Amino acid sequence: MATRRKFLGQGAAMIAAATVPTLGRAATPRFSQLTARPATVQLAPRSFPETKIWGYNGEMPGPELRLAQGARIQKTFLNELPQASSIHWHGVRIDNVMDGVAGLTQPAVEPGQGFDYDFVVPDAGTYWYHAHNRSAEQVARGLYGAIIVEEAEAQDIDREEVLILDDWLLNPETAQIDPDFDSRHDRSHAGRRGNFIATNGRHDLTLDVKQHERLRLRLINAANARIFVLALSGMEGWTMALDGMPLTQPKPLTDALILGPGQRADLIVDVTAESGKTAHLVRIEDQEGASQVAFPVSGRAASARREPPRPLPSNPGMDVSGTKKAVTARLNMQGGAMGTLDAAILNGERKSFRQLIEANQFWSFNGTIGMTDVPLVSVSKGETIKLDIYNDTSFPHAMHLHGMHFREVTKDAGLGHLRDTLLMFGGETRTIAFTADNPGKWLFHCHMLSHAASGMMTWLEVT
Incomplete structure (x- = not known):
């Protein structure tokens, strides 16, 4: 079983050593294009042939999107792939209609069609964008790029x-x-x-x-x-x-x-x-x-080193309060090889693990595989959610929350760093808390993308 201690031990050893979207629309003058299309790149050493990939504007990684905090992204996504696709703006606290989750926040963009993404980036920091339809394949083929949102004040770096x-x-x-x-x-x-x-x-x-x-x-x-x-x-x-x-x-x-x-x-x-x-x-x-x-x-570059750096300026809305009166929920992860899952609900029917294997579906959240009709938790805007997560599997999972960031509740009831993705190792129980301040239907899934494709997806609702 992979554990956090094992990963840290390896490190220690080495160190010691928005607008409404439109479908099928051509780019308007204010919108620049971001086109997903097949391309070839020299990925392996030059003694090998070029590799066929899928890239945004034919590049891998896709074009870097760099802008100031509070600026606006306006991109017309054009799909020149043989599959439907969409773009998720990972980590950006965004209007729900712009989140790019095919089947939840928008229809998948069919080949030859387009979609206008239009939103403001409220937080400085390092983010990225990637395909969010058939992600296990499309991201693996190269459909991603960086989003860099610069702080208003310059940092003391070269x-x-x-x-x-x-x-x-x-x-x-x-x-x-x-x-x-x-x-x-x-x-x-x-x-x-x-x-x-x-x-x-x-x-x-x-x-x-x-x-x-x-x-x-x-x-x-x-x-x-x-x-x-x-x-x-x-x-x-x-x-x-x-x-x-x-x-x-x-x-x-x-x-x-x-x-x-x-x-x-x-x-x-x-x-x-x-x-x-x-x-x-x-x-x-x-x-x-x-x-x-x-x-x-x-x-x-200089005759001597500088003083240690000062903290980066804070982003708005980073506090999480009201944890003592929070709406509570629990998420139990089961499944996978060497796991304890013997049966789960798939497409509304209870299936044995052998039947799940035949369906190529292996992971469950609270006994259900894949998206449910009812959200994991539904709250009104402004309420605080406290979610207990138990990884009853033999493998790590990187749980990503769309639309909002959370803080982990520590053993002494304190709060950890604000994040959007929680890496959990086998056997761990962790608790996260966040203020549900962004209305919409928000995906919560494992970012081991093959795991998401085989069951590890659910959603939250903020009304």
């Missing part, structure tokens, strides 16, 4: 780098993406894990730096299922924000940083390695380290 981490399941001879997106093994075990790991679509990403240079690293885990365990070598740093939301105080990065699928982290790092050496963002697996990104050092 430069920043956006680093999108991903893995790809490639044929080792042809470098083409494995087309089996419905694999029973992936669905019932840890999810679709790739054999080729990349950053920004590069397996060998290298960024030149200088000693004592200060960088802001915006990290995004876009993988279908891989949990990235990260450390610094030749750099010292601080965690400044998680899932786009600033920490009250910068946290020195002395232990491993764990990023589950869908999670993000903003780091500020100082290059400490000497000129002629190479610093690294290190990926840790099975207590062995590999370079995720290399930072060759040449020359000096």
Whole structure:
């Protein structure tokens, strides 16, 4: 069973070492286009053929959307894929009609059709956008990109780098993406894990730096299922924000940083390695380290290091209050290989686990597989929800809440960092609390996307 202690132990060992949408509409002058279409990129080393992908505007990652806090995104999504699709704006506290969940907040956009997305970004931070119809396939084919919302005040850094981490399941001879997106093994075990790991679509990403240079690293885990365990070598740093939301105080990065699928982290790092050496963002697996990104050092940016960074400015509406009078609910996760699920409701009928296997559905929330007619919890706007989550499975799950952020309730009844995705390991019970301040029908699902496709999806309603 994968545990949080195991992941942290590996790290320690290495360190010691809106408007109403319209369908079928052409782009208006104020709307720029974001087109999902097939393309080819040189993903594997150049001794391999180019890889056929699906990308926004044919790029992988898709175009970076960078704008100021409080600015407006206006994009006409055009679908040139052979499948219906939609775009979810992951982590952005957004009007429900713009959330991009096919079948819940909008119809899927059919091939040859379009959809106007129009919304304001209220929070500074690091976010991302990705396909949200048949996500286990479409995200795995490359349909994602970064959203960077800049603070009003400039930060004391020399430069920043956006680093999108991903893995790809490639044929080792042809470098083409494995087309089996419905694999029973992936669905019932840890999810679709790739054999080729990349950053920004590069397996060998290298960024030149200088000693004592200060960088802001915006990290995004876009993988279908891989949990990235990260450390610094030749750099010292601080965690400044998680899932786009600033920490009250910068946290020195002395232990491993764990990023589950869908999670993000903003780091500020100082290059400490000497000129002629190479610093690294290190990926840790099975207590062995590999370079995720290399930072060759040449020359000096300054004669000495700076003082530790100040906190990032707070975003609006980050407080969670009223937990003692909160509406309470419980979510029990069951299923998967080596699990305890013997039967569950599928499409309104109770099925044995053997029948569920035949249907290629493996995971349940509160005894039901997939979306229900009735929400997990329904509250009025402004109420506080406290949700107990029990992971009665053998595998980790990254639970992502749409439309709102939450805080984890700690053992001493305190509240943790504001986040939108909670990484839970097998056997854990965790409690989250959030103010239901955004009306609509909001998805809550596992961001191990094969798990979501095989049962781990539910929804909340704020009226």
